[in-house]
Amino acid sequence: MTLRRLAFNNVVRNKRLYAAYFGSSAFSVTIFFVCALIAFNPGLREGIVYDVALQMMIAAECILFAFCFGFVLYSVGSFLRTRKREFGILLLHGMTPGQLAAMVAVENMIIGCGAIAAGLAVGTLTGKLFLLIGSGILGVAELPFHLSWRVPVLTVGAFLVLFGVISVCTTGLVRGKRLNELFLSGRKPEPEPFASPMLAVLGALLLTVGYALAATSTIATVYVRIVPVVGMTIVGTYLAYTQLGVAFVRLMRRRRRTVWRGTRLWTISHMAFRLKDNARMLFAVTIVSAVSFCSVGVFASIQSLSKQFREDYLAAVVYIAKDGSGVDRSHLADIEAELAAKGLAYGVVRMPIKYAAVEASTAPSPPRLMPIVSFSDYRKTVEQAGFAFGEPPLTGDEALVMLGAQRDRRAADVRTPASYTLRANGLSVREIGHTKHVPIPDYLSDDLAGEAAGGFGGVVVADELFGRIAAEKTDRFTGYYVSDYERTFGLAAGLAPDGVVRYDSDQPYAMTVSCTLAAVQRSLYGTMLFAALLVGTVFFIAAGSMLYFRLYADLDDDGRQYAAVSKLGLTEKELNRSVTVQLATLFFAPIAFAIVHSAFAFAALQSFFPLSIAAETGGVLLGFVAAQTAYFAVIRHRYIRNLNRYLHST
Known part of the structure; x- marks a missing residue:
């Protein structure tokens, strides 16, 4: 009997014990295959989140590979411990330690190759089902079944390397064992x-x-x-x-x-x-x-x-013209023309956003330039969106921290109120709380030196104080509010292909198209x-x-x-x-x-x-x-x- 035949017989003889190990390995191969199938699917390349989806699938495959390595090594070690008496018999009848190690390696490769073949077969047969489930969860159009040559090559190559390395590692687990230790395995009385x-x-x-x-x-x-x-x-x-x-x-x-x-x-x-x-x-x-x-x-x-x-994006479209921008008129005209072409009635809110230099502050890391809007403009953005407004007016140097998103509410609740002294004319601004709504969404204000992580997106101040503030620069906010929110999907695709142009981009404007961004x-x-x-x-x-x-x-x-x-x-x-x-x-x-x-x-x-x-x-x-x-x-x-x-x- 050859060594390969003996290894094959051992696998068949212990099939009940190896069943779960084989099934888990085959399932891991299937999932790895599915991740590669999605990553290389041409239908996903046409989606708006292809880069993110590709990164997530690659990350999933890396995690699966690392986990499978540990799982397979643990499983093989557990199986070998249950077969010590069998190994003792083989050594007693003349098998050398090297042949024993080679037999165990061949057994592991037989199971590994079988798991790879089964995983590929199951992945191919169920690939369309996974693509249907994946397209539903991803929120993209139904992905076609496309089997690129890269998918099986990547899957087979990765798991052949995995099982090959495991086979080499397991040879050390069966070397150096004495016969009496192998025969007494499982026979010693347990304390x-x-x-x-x-x-x-x-x-x-x-x-x-x-x-x-x-x-x-x-x-x-x-x-x-x-x-x-x-x-x-x-x-x-x-x-x-x-x-x-x-x-x-x-x-x-x-x-x-x-x-x-x-x-x-x-x-x-x-x-x-x-x-x-x-x-x-x-x-x-x-x-x-x-x-x-x-x-x-x-x-x-x-x-x-x-x-x-x-609630995070009150307006269907928000356009921020940066200070000194000269393209906002043509851009706004294009946006309004698209709204009219879709037959959408809309309301408009226009307001200035002042950026004032901060000279002194009680905040641990105050922003270099602080965005400021007036209380009446903030109220307009909320009421135009159709939300009830019940916040009391501000007076004197009182200010409300602007939320960049509702998720910042928890951070704003535990934030220690700060006071600021503005450089231009020495005016003071004192925080007394935070806004209940989001006047300026995420991505649409200047860098705030890390304070945004603490729920800080600028401040809302009283109208009288806002009029006295001398600004280092002034941006122009234009918000379009529509009742049929869903129909704005894909609006202004030439200006914001993915629904957003961040303020920190090199464009003279920043904007969000809420429905596109939501998708x-x-x-x-x-x-x-x-x-x-x-x-x-x-x-x-x-x-x-x-x-x-x-x-x-x-x-x-x-x-x-x-x-x-x-x-x-x-x-x-x-x-x-x-x-x-x-x-x-x-x-x-x-x-x-x-x-x-x-x-x-x-x-x-x-x-x-x-x-x-x-x-x-x-x-x-x-x-x-x-x-x-x-x-x-x-x-x-x-x-x-x-x-x-x-x-x-x-």
């Missing part, structure tokens, strides 16, 4: 699970403090807390499985009135050993699941920003969500695969234990109930942990959003729980069936 009380308490304390910091985070503190919270959560989770879980089970065993009934004592005792043996695997599943939940949840939550788009943002958010869904799904399936092959790797040992207990009178019904409890704990404990981690992460994330993201995050978590429940039902049925088959054969 009683032990937990350190100090480490158990430390794990609980780290999780508690981490959760508390996440729940109480504000937009001003979340950046400072994110790294320590993530670190405490990871360490606390590891200690929870390796120490706290074992300590909890040992504590339960002391409650004789509760535990010493029926099969509870045996179930709980067996669970203590399962937690000890599977602690690292459960920890890995928890972290991978939490990353999956958070990645999908974050990008699903970003979609909530589009709900306030109409671009929806496509952008959809692109990020689609990439997160693809990557998150791979993470979630990989986490389930870790549970699967760990269970089936221990099936023979579990069968022997259950057979021994059944001889003492354990019925098949009691066995099924006990196994169900243990499997449910292994399956849902990491998911429950991951959900709790994600819930507190979303609580911290909420500080960035003016609207509640509970619906989006709740929907994501419920979807993953439903998928895990279905997966558990299938695995439980197969596991109990195989276990009963093993018991009946003994």
Whole structure:
């Protein structure tokens, strides 16, 4: 028998054990193939977000490749540990360590090549379905199925390199093992699970403090807390499985009135050993699941920003003529001509935007030039858009910070009011709050020396004070307001192809076409969500695969234990109930942990959003729980069936 034939027989013989690993690898190849299929699709090149979509697909492929490398290496290492006795027999019959390493490498390449072939086949067959889903989420026209030669070449090349490197790495895992160590693998009696009380308490304390910091985070503190919270959560989770879980089970065993009934004592005792043996695997599943939940949840939550788009862009078209610009008359004439050609009635608001030099300020980093508009002009922009205006007039040196977007409201709420002294004539301006509406949208005011990150977009002052301010420069704001907002899509495409010309561009003007910009943002958010869904799904399936092959790797040992207990009178019904409890704990404990981690992460994330993201995050978590429940039902049925088959054969 040749070495290749022996390796092939080993793979076929262990097909039950390798099933989840093979399936996860094939699914990863499929998703990688789909990302490349979208990235090289000619229909996407015609879209307005092609550059962003291409970058997101490339980023998704890089993340998938890095994750698959770690997942495959972990999986192969786990499989090799379950085959130590088999390797010992082969070495005893004359196989050299080099031949053993070569056999393992060939086995891995057989599975890898099979996964690549299966992934390509599934990707090709389901490519059109993924393109339909992707075009719907991206908000672009239906993408045609186009299989460029680059797609399979990139996919096959990337995963051949991955499995080849893994094959080389795994040869080191089977070298240097002594025969007695290989034969005694799995035969040594397991010591009683032990937990350190100090480490158990430390794990609980780290999780508690981490959760508390996440729940109480504000937009001003979340950046400072994110790294320590993530670190405490990871360490606390590891200690929870390796120490706290074992300590909890040992504590339960002391409650004789509760535990010493029926099969509870045996179930709980067996669970203590399962937690000890599977602690690292459960920890890995928890972290991978939490990353999956958070990645999908974050990008699903970003979609909530589009709900306030109409409040961020009050006017259908805003045109800012920079100081000294001489092209605004012809541009405005073209815009008005297009509005008339579409049969759209519109209202117009024109106002000056003064930029005054700041000489002194109590702000930590005041702007060099501060945009200023009058209170009456601000009121016109709100009322012309059809929104109710109820803010009291300003008097004296009072000022309101202008919001650049509604998402800045949280930052503005915690902003410390500042005072300014203007250079030209020594006038003072004093902040007393912020505007409720957005007079000048994002992208349409000059650089504010970093203050925009704190919710600062300039100030609104009293009309009397505005008239006395000497400006370094004055821009001219023109806003067009229409009732049929959606019909302005594509307006002024020659001036703003993607719906926006930023103030910091080299053009003599800045402008936004709200409906076009809204479509671009929806496509952008959809692109990020689609990439997160693809990557998150791979993470979630990989986490389930870790549970699967760990269970089936221990099936023979579990069968022997259950057979021994059944001889003492354990019925098949009691066995099924006990196994169900243990499997449910292994399956849902990491998911429950991951959900709790994600819930507190979303609580911290909420500080960035003016609207509640509970619906989006709740929907994501419920979807993953439903998928895990279905997966558990299938695995439980197969596991109990195989276990009963093993018991009946003994």
